[in-house]
Amino acid sequence: MLRLALAAVISATPICVFADPLPSWANTETRARIIDFVGAVTDPEGTDYVTPAARVAVFDNDGTLWSEQPVYFQLTFALDRLSEMAEADPSILTTPTLKAAAEGDLQAIVDGGHEALIEVLNASHSGVDVPDFQAAVADWLQTARHPDTGLPYDQMTYQPMVELLRYLRDEGFRTYIVSGGGLHFMRVFAEEAYGIPPEQVLGTYTDTTYEVTNGTPSIIKAPGIAFIDDKEGKPINIERTIGRRPILAAGNSDGDFAMLEWTTAGDGPRLGVLIHHTDAEREWAYDRESPIGKLADGLDKGSENGWVIVDMAQDWDRIYTGAE
Amino acid sequence: MLRLALAAVISATPICVFADPLPSWANTETRARIIDFVGAVTDPEGTDYVTPAARVAVFDNDGTLWSEQPVYFQLTFALDRLSEMAEADPSILTTPTLKAAAEGDLQAIVDGGHEALIEVLNASHSGVDVPDFQAAVADWLQTARHPDTGLPYDQMTYQPMVELLRYLRDEGFRTYIVSGGGLHFMRVFAEEAYGIPPEQVLGTYTDTTYEVTNGTPSIIKAPGIAFIDDKEGKPINIERTIGRRPILAAGNSDGDFAMLEWTTAGDGPRLGVLIHHTDAEREWAYDRESPIGKLADGLDKGSENGWVIVDMAQDWDRIYTGAE
Ligand SMILES: [Ca+2]
Ligand SMILES: [Ca+2]
Secondary structure, eight states: OHHHHHHHHHHHSOOOOOSOSOTTBOSSHHHHHHHHHHHHHHOTTSTTOOOGGGOEEEEOOBTTTBOOOSSOHHHHHHHHHHHHHHHHOGGGOOSHHHHHHHTTOHHHHHHHHHHHHHHHHHHHHSSSBHHHHHHHHHHHHHHOOOTTTOOOGGGOBBHHHHHHHHHHHHTTOEEEEEEEEEHHHHHHHHHHHHSOOGGGEEEEBOOEEEEEETTEEEEEEOSSOSBOOSTTHHHHHHHHHTOSOOSEEEESSGGGHHHHHHHHTSSSOOEEEEEEEEOTTTSOEEOTTOSSSOOSHHHHHTTTTTOEEEEHHHHBSOOBTTOO | OHHHHHHHHHHHSOOOOOSOSOTTBOSSHHHHHHHHHHHHHHOTTSTTOOOGGGOEEEEOOBTTTBOOOSSOHHHHHHHHHHHHHHHHOGGGOOSHHHHHHHTTOHHHHHHHHHHHHHHHHHHHHSSEEHHHHHHHHHHHHHHOOOTTTOOOGGGOBBHHHHHHHHHHHHTTOEEEEEEEEEHHHHHHHHHHHHSOOGGGEEEEBOOEEEEEETTEEEEEEOSSOSBOOSTTHHHHHHHHHTOSOOSEEEESSGGGHHHHHHHHTSSSOOEEEEEEEEOTTTSOEEOTTOSSSOOSHHHHHTTTTTOEEEEHHHHBSOOBTTOO
């Protein structure tokens, strides 16, 4: 009995972990500010205490949780998928834009602007039920490799951010993705890569239709974009879907400005985080002039808004989850 | 030390509760089927075991979790609010429909059909930021009383369903509302009435706009309806927002047919539940011919689909949370 009792004591004793929650973050002020914020909102004796239910943290994906150069990874997937679909049935390439896309001619898509992009997305992302689409994304992640790093795309997640997500969850936060990327695309890898389940992934979406064929219902991706989860769309989507104002928001471009603005304008302690791509050696360096991930307003007004600007080169000891 | 150890043993011993999880349900086959289902999906040794992450249960609201007669409670709120707004500023009643509505003339709205309804909803539900709108709903719930029962509307929740929601959560389910009712309206009372937090309330919504005035951002309800969470809209909204197919769905009208159909067509154990309003004495009796909560397809095909049809008069020992 005593033995049993002692075993119970041991198993009932919390294991105190003093391990560094953010081992890939350099010992800078950035890191200290994040840890101070988390400490303040989780201290039940402190004036800045926030109940676990209200500990909502939202993260952009492209350029915030994983890389986005030389083009958004989802666009690479779209071209690869179109090329694969065309091998099976060349007749789907009904326009010069689609022919160029299937040949991987990215410049043609860029030159074609918004219309060309929608054409490519429609051809590669619609007319398929959601499970089949997601199986195609999963297959692609297995085989595709990034042209510069040679890594699988879902290994180009930022290790410091993966640690931050886990740290926040360990401290009672719920972590969400709120991204301009496609909802169905991101849900395929978000759980394994980031520990974020499908119901906590918000993104851009196409309409879907509900169709019953021979008694079997399916949800089919329709052409066109029904909602763009970018700029003002981000706070709107958060309010609509989560129904709470977050206390922490992280992004990397002016597409995240409204999300950080709305988050940090709330009462009580709030943290806005911007990832500044400053590391041309280990990743990419870009901001004000970049067509992808343009960051100008955030640099101009972020500091006066009290946002933490993460300098990738200085603040991160490590970049990719899949390397080093 | 021994004392401490024994205390630890006691505190570490799970408290076994054999209390009835569904005390307001009569001891009928309906109750047995629900308990059998929950037992099967939560038994780790059983062939029907479902992991907690996949234990998603979705519930319609009007007529499923609370009453919906003589009209949807939200419409009563709309008329009351319009009347209150008109007291402060009569000039807002710009049309005969709005004038009739502010006088509580329900028949005029019914006669005016969809257009009249939208007019009333626009006038009472838009041009206001979300927190102010929700404060108005909360005020109304405090003071308004149902014409027949004299109860506050949020006390006209069905006690058996409140118990079912709690029972499911105790068994590791996540419970969601998926309703044709307004998202912002329902979130005001869902947590207290049902234990369902804002992020687990899905419903019909207006567009919202993000506006920054003197540096302060707000999310404003716009006129019109952006998404109707009814019929095919329900599985579409569930797929989009939750990203998982539920294993249990409960509704009361043909507006829930697609949601139950999609839920129960999935692999593995699934449960569809339809609340059949059979109790004219304690609640209301209506189905095939009712303009509100019409239930015909569900009665015709529910049984062959294996759905549980709850007979309110027979299966429920008690109706309202707020009475008895
Ligand atoms: Ca981004
Ligand atoms: Ca209903």
